[in-house]
Amino acid sequence: MGNAPQAKNGIFIKTFGGFDVFVNGRLIYFSSSKAKEMLAVMVEKGGSSVSLSQMTYLLYEDIPEETAKNSLRVIYHRLKNTLEENGAGQILIKERGSYAVDREQFTCDLYGFINGNPDDICTFSGSFMPDYIWAEGTLPYLKKLYQKYTGEMSR
Numbered sequence: 001m002g003n004a005p006q007a008k009n010g011i012f013i014k015t016f017g018g019f020d021v022f023v024n025g026r027l028i029y030f031s032s033s034k035a036k037e038m039l040a041v042m043v044e045k046g047g048s049s050v051s052l053s054q055m056t057y058l059l060y061e062d063i064p065e066e067t068a069k070n071s072l073r074v075i076y077h078r079l080k081n082t083l084e085e086n087g088a089g090q091i092l093i094k095e096r097g098s099y100a101v102d103r104e105q106f107t108c109d110l111y112g113f114i115n116g117n118p119d120d121i122c123t124f125s126g127s128f129m130p131d132y133i134w135a136e137g138t139l140p141y142l143k144k145l146y147q148k149y150t151g152e153m154s155r
Helices: 033-044 052-059 065-085 109-114 118-123 133-153
Strands: 011-014 020-023 092-095 098-101
Touching: 011 109, 033 052, 033 065, 033 098, 033 133, 052 065, 052 098, 065 092, 109 118, 109 133, 118 133
Parallel strands: none
Antiparallel strands: 011 020, 092 098
């Protein structure tokens, strides 16, 4: 992972191709796929807060809301524990009824790409968090941005 060594706080979050989190170049294993997906939602939102209801809808659209909200609390604690055990707990921001990530605490290919970082532009292959159906809405924007960048580079 070329970007990992200079990652902020040693934390690098990869969104292109698949969603993964690296601490000091080492891949973090998530025992809960829902906890990993919860983090992916927060990363995709770029530091904006995600309400409890919004998170419930994205992760559990087919489950009654109260059941889903209770599951979400458990999932958040699993996520927090996994990140803390790997020295990355500081990336989470939890307010009453909302979740977010602190963008200043880690490096992410998505954020670098949006900011025009050439290394991150090169790693984009047209695939953005393909495991998550809700991430499909971001792809047209990224592809358009990529065309803009590559058009400018070839001039």
